[in-house]
Amino acid sequence: MRLKSLILGAACALAFSAPAMAQQLTAITGGRVLTGTSVIENGTVVIRDGRVVSVGTGAAPSGATVIDARGKVVSPGLVAVDSGLGGSEISSVGGSDDLRNGANTISASFDVSYGLDPWSITLPVARLGGITRAVVVPNHPGGGGGGHAHDDSDFAGVGHGGFQSPSLFAGQAAVIHLAAGTDILVKPRVAMVAPFGEAGAGVAGGARGAQFVQFKETLAEVRLYARNKAAYDRAGLRDLSLSRADLEALIPVANGQMPLIVTVRRAADILQVLRLAREEGVKIILDGAEEGWLVADQIAAADVPVLLNPISNLPGSLETRAARMQNAAALDAAGVTIAIKGNEGSIHRARETRYNAGNAVSHGLPYEAAIEAITVNPARIFGMAGQFGELRPGAAADVVVWSGDPLEPLTIAERIWVNGQEQAPTSRQFLLRDRYAQGGEGAMPPAYGR
Amino acid sequence: MRLHRLRGASLAALACAALTACATTGSNGPDGDAAASSDNGDRAALARGLDAAANPDPFPSTYRGLPRQNMAIVGGTVFTGAGQRIDNGVVIVTDGRVAAVGDASTPVPAGHQVVDARGRFVTPGIIDVHSHLGVYPSPGVQGMSDGNEATSPNTAQVWAEHSLWPQDPGFNAARAGGVTTLQILPGSANLFGGRGVTVRNVPSVTMQGMKMPGAPYGLKMACGENPSRVYGGRNQSPATGMGNMAGYRAAFIAAREYKAKWDKWREDGEGSPPTRNLQNETLAGVLDGSILVQNHCYRADEMAQMIDLSKEFGFRITAFHHAIEAYKLAPTLAREGICADMWTGWWGFKMEALDAVEANAALVDAPPNSCAVIHSDDAELTQRLNQEAAAALAAGRRMGMDIPEERAISWITLNPARSLGIADQTGSLEAGKRADVVIWSANPFSVYARADQVFVDGGLAFDRMNPAYQPLSDFELGQPGFGVAAANVPQGAR
Numbered sequence A: 001m002r003l004k005s006l007i008l009g010a011a012c013a014l015a016f017s018a019p020a021m022a023q024q025l026t027a028i029t030g031g032r033v034l035t036g037t038s039v040i041e042n043g044t045v046v047i048r049d050g051r052v053v054s055v056g057t058g059a060a061p062s063g064a065t066v067i068d069a070r071g072k073v074v075s076p077g078l079v080a081v082d083s084g085l086g087g088s089e090i091s092s093v094g095g096s097d098d099l100r101n102g103a104n105t106i107s108a109s110f111d112v113s114y115g116l117d118p119w120s121i122t123l124p125v126a127r128l129g130g131i132t133r134a135v136v137v138p139n140h141p142g143g144g145g146g147g148h149a150h151d152d153s154d155f156a157g158v159g160h161g162g163f164q165s166p167s168l169f170a171g172q173a174a175v176i177h178l179a180a181g182t183d184i185l186v187k188p189r190v191a192m193v194a195p196f197g198e199a200g201a202g203v204a205g206g207a208r209g210a211q212f213v214q215f216k217e218t219l220a221e222v223r224l225y226a227r228n229k230a231a232y233d234r235a236g237l238r239d240l241s242l243s244r245a246d247l248e249a250l251i252p253v254a255n256g257q258m259p260l261i262v263t264v265r266r267a268a269d270i271l272q273v274l275r276l277a278r279e280e281g282v283k284i285i286l287d288g289a290e291e292g293w294l295v296a297d298q299i300a301a302a303d304v305p306v307l308l309n310p311i312s313n314l315p316g317s318l319e320t321r322a323a324r325m326q327n328a329a330a331l332d333a334a335g336v337t338i339a340i341k342g343n344e345g346s347i348h349r350a351r352e353t354r355y356n357a358g359n360a361v362s363h364g365l366p367y368e369a370a371i372e373a374i375t376v377n378p379a380r381i382f383g384m385a386g387q388f389g390e391l392r393p394g395a396a397a398d399v400v401v402w403s404g405d406p407l408e409p410l411t412i413a414e415r416i417w418v419n420g421q422e423q424a425p426t427s428r429q430f431l432l433r434d435r436y437a438q439g440g441e442g443a444m445p446p447a448y449g450r
Numbered sequence B: 001m002r003l004h005r006l007r008g009a010s011l012a013a014l015a016c017a018a019l020t021a022c023a024t025t026g027s028n029g030p031d032g033d034a035a036a037s038s039d040n041g042d043r044a045a046l047a048r049g050l051d052a053a054a055n056p057d058p059f060p061s062t063y064r065g066l067p068r069q070n071m072a073i074v075g076g077t078v079f080t081g082a083g084q085r086i087d088n089g090v091v092i093v094t095d096g097r098v099a100a101v102g103d104a105s106t107p108v109p110a111g112h113q114v115v116d117a118r119g120r121f122v123t124p125g126i127i128d129v130h131s132h133l134g135v136y137p138s139p140g141v142q143g144m145s146d147g148n149e150a151t152s153p154n155t156a157q158v159w160a161e162h163s164l165w166p167q168d169p170g171f172n173a174a175r176a177g178g179v180t181t182l183q184i185l186p187g188s189a190n191l192f193g194g195r196g197v198t199v200r201n202v203p204s205v206t207m208q209g210m211k212m213p214g215a216p217y218g219l220k221m222a223c224g225e226n227p228s229r230v231y232g233g234r235n236q237s238p239a240t241g242m243g244n245m246a247g248y249r250a251a252f253i254a255a256r257e258y259k260a261k262w263d264k265w266r267e268d269g270e271g272s273p274p275t276r277n278l279q280n281e282t283l284a285g286v287l288d289g290s291i292l293v294q295n296h297c298y299r300a301d302e303m304a305q306m307i308d309l310s311k312e313f314g315f316r317i318t319a320f321h322h323a324i325e326a327y328k329l330a331p332t333l334a335r336e337g338i339c340a341d342m343w344t345g346w347w348g349f350k351m352e353a354l355d356a357v358e359a360n361a362a363l364v365d366a367p368p369n370s371c372a373v374i375h376s377d378d379a380e381l382t383q384r385l386n387q388e389a390a391a392a393l394a395a396g397r398r399m400g401m402d403i404p405e406e407r408a409i410s411w412i413t414l415n416p417a418r419s420l421g422i423a424d425q426t427g428s429l430e431a432g433k434r435a436d437v438v439i440w441s442a443n444p445f446s447v448y449a450r451a452d453q454v455f456v457d458g459g460l461a462f463d464r465m466n467p468a469y470q471p472l473s474d475f476e477l478g479q480p481g482f483g484v485a486a487a488n489v490p491q492g493a494r
Helices: A002-016 A017-024 A122-128 A197-204 A207-227 A229-233 A244-253 A267-280 A292-302 A325-335 A349-361 A365-371 A376-381 A428-435 B002-025 B169-176 B225-232 B240-266 B276-288 B299-313 B324-338 B359-367 B379-398 B403-411 B414-419
Strands: A024-032 A038-046 A051-056 A064-068 A075-078 A078-083 A131-136 A169-177 A185-195 A260-264 A284-288 A307-310 A338-340 A399-402 A412-419 A421-425 B072-079 B085-096 B097-102 B113-116 B121-124 B126-131 B179-182 B193-199 B218-222 B292-296 B319-323 B340-341 B372-374 B437-440 B453-455 B457-463
Touching: A051 A325, A075 B193, A078 A338, A078 A376, A122 A131, A122 A349, A122 A412, A122 A428, A122 B169, A131 A185, A131 A349, A131 B240, A185 A197, A185 A244, A197 A260, A207 A229, A207 A244, A207 A267, A260 A267, A267 A284, A267 A292, A292 A307, A292 A325, A325 A338, A325 A365, A338 A349, A338 A365, A338 A376, A349 A365, A365 A376, A428 B072, B072 B403, B072 B437, B085 B457, B126 B319, B126 B340, B126 B414, B169 B179, B169 B379, B169 B453, B179 B379, B179 B453, B193 B276, B218 B276, B225 B240, B225 B372, B240 B276, B240 B299, B276 B340, B299 B319, B299 B324, B324 B340, B324 B359, B340 B359, B340 B414, B359 B372, B359 B379, B359 B403, B372 B379, B372 B403, B372 B414, B379 B403, B403 B414
Parallel strands: A024 A064, A024 A075, A078 A131, A185 A260, A260 A284, A284 A307, A307 A338, B072 B113, B072 B121, B126 B179, B218 B292, B292 B319, B319 B340, B340 B372
Antiparallel strands: A024 A038, A038 A051, A075 A399, A131 A169, A169 A185, A399 A412, A412 A421, B072 B085, B085 B097, B121 B437, B179 B193, B193 B218, B437 B453, B453 B457
8 A cells, every 4th residue: 555655656746747847948036046156136047958047137038937036035956965865765674775785895886876766755855855966875884964863763772873884985976866757867976985983993893093004905905906907807916805896996086086975073083084085195075074173274274075964963972072063164164165964864854954054054154155065065075066056057957946045944945946847846745744634534535635 | 781780780779779868868757667658547558668659759859940030031022832922022930930921011020130032032941752861862872872671562660760861961952952841751662661751951960850840750652663673573572563552452451450459458458468560550650640651653543543542441642752644643633632742854764754744743733622742852853843843834834724933832832741741830931830931042933043041940051142051061071172162152052
């Protein structure tokens, strides 16, 4: 029964979408436009063929369909980072989770892009929270922005939970968009994920010192392999600890092309990771960094961006004893590029990303910086600046018209375009809501309602 | 396991020591067997500790309240929690109680300090009906994980207050979010998880120093996936939903018999007295109505089963917690007088959380005599229950429901007080109630609102502007980051 209604919900959501809009010239006028980097009062956003054509204060071009946004706020679609959207349907149902992989021969080479489901019921829910893009990462310890396991679903006492991969590397991330349709993949293999701190130490045998040595040794093997592929193929190279697929996947990391998302919390570990990256020539992105504010200047000096959850303010573990609500503000003030995450892996609760940004503002982060942290900065951090997360000519036409300030819970996303296609403002949750809106006690059982 | 047992033993020893100490100063006689008498004055009293009725409050509250001052909070927008919004309102606090609430014409009694709340909002203290602070504290490390006695499906004999670590930094963080009262519950591994305890959110060295005087105990019960997964995984009952129901029924049959034996013995005093049994004692408390059932239950069909179960044995369910599907049964819950304690944004983490809707609270709130509650179950969410309520309100408004903010505030104030059986004490700004008050920097339904001042029983427990009123737990002293300003904000509230 439940499966049936689930499939039905997805089908309805698809039926509502209107791909024909993609070709149309559309002008969204009169709103307060947050471009991602600036604010335009009474602005006009023109989109066509899936892209932003212009952003300014002029009149709508002739022939355009005009969307009246007076009294509204217009923003780029929000970008969820450190997310599991499209990769996991129901967290406790293992078979529906394609973000965790337990094989240690496919670790760095694990590629989440193959497991993404465009029909996932999580996507419309996130979209109604203004999310139009996501950086989907393999499951890793510390994923989900901290917090405690709720409802005892995880009462083994893990605290700051997350899947413990058997390897130093959890796999490779992908960028997706959230338009209804069959192809949500924007770009696969945009970054590699590696847990450090307690979780990383656990992989190496328990101690941080062991993990760093193992990490360096692994990169040395990758470089050896890269220089001697022919010898490797004819079995003329000494034994290497990783599979060939993993060695291949790590070559762009070792040569500094593919960023490494490093999950790390403790200030001391952050300093060690910054040094490791410098010594090895690896390009890194810090993920978590709850104690980052203590070493904000060092992070800024290394020009390393940070993915963080600004509401992680409790010492969930001994790695986060300095966690504070002011982390985002302090890192921003030091000049660090930050992206703000949603909650619990940004799958089901990706829609809370905007509230997290609001809470960072109420704890000192400038408003413009908070908007950047959920729009432009993710694109910048993953090397896709100008392609999305911003209302500027040439960028993907991901646009949200909000009833008010997007960071406020009382504000709703009224109209949403992804790649220029307007998305139906509905979800499986809305179908359930409407089915029981009158109390569910009519003569006919609720099942007869749509 | 061994460690846990050792720990339990030493806790018990401590508790005994405390009892002995009490006995020397308390009203009970100094002699070990001089329990307070019941009706049968001429019958020999039972040996100390063997008759629950002789000492119904063995771990008594020592809560004193913080130093307080009589005051008049003037000029703010007041949400009373009982449905009223008063612009430019006045809240008079005298001797830790609300003395009067009204508009600008409300007279300020002599000797009351005037607190200027112009441009700000005033609400009752927030009440979180579902918290594991202290029993699953921060840091969440092995050795501190004390919330689930997952050793048997029925552990009605355990009391969360015996696991509660008052130094959990989460209490301070919750207070900075306006939370003045919490129910600390055992986890949901078991059909009967044990007793919860309601606490005043003030810093204390002991659990007893936080325990709310006179608040009824709650019994944590759990439906659904958790108990059947935990015990089914051990190849023991319950392994299924039907095993869950059989487990509740067997336990209440035993409790009925236990209660009947004690009732009879108390009535006629004949024969040997029944042997005291802590598990049945708690369940008997449910049957006589003195202990409130706080029932973790996600699905509507399971709620309906639990309601029938309660009628089979003659008890009341006070609240369904994590009531994801309450909206499917909203009229029934209102008719039965059962509160639904809910999240707004959590869903999809397991099958029984699949059908969550953001408008749950709004839909549950709609019928007359309803009791919609927003709860946390989480050390982070408890700091922002006002925002969780705002998201629920937005979801209701989105579907066309006309819900004023002065009504929605009751989801985190008066209704949770009803859900804990303490609505006569707190939950609204009405004359005679405890002066649990929050002054917000802005409308609490805004993400930018911060709790400026938090009063518990009229005592200033937190002040965002004054470090002298930003308590730190012992655990936080001297830790990394201690005493260091972050973004120019000195350490106070995290």
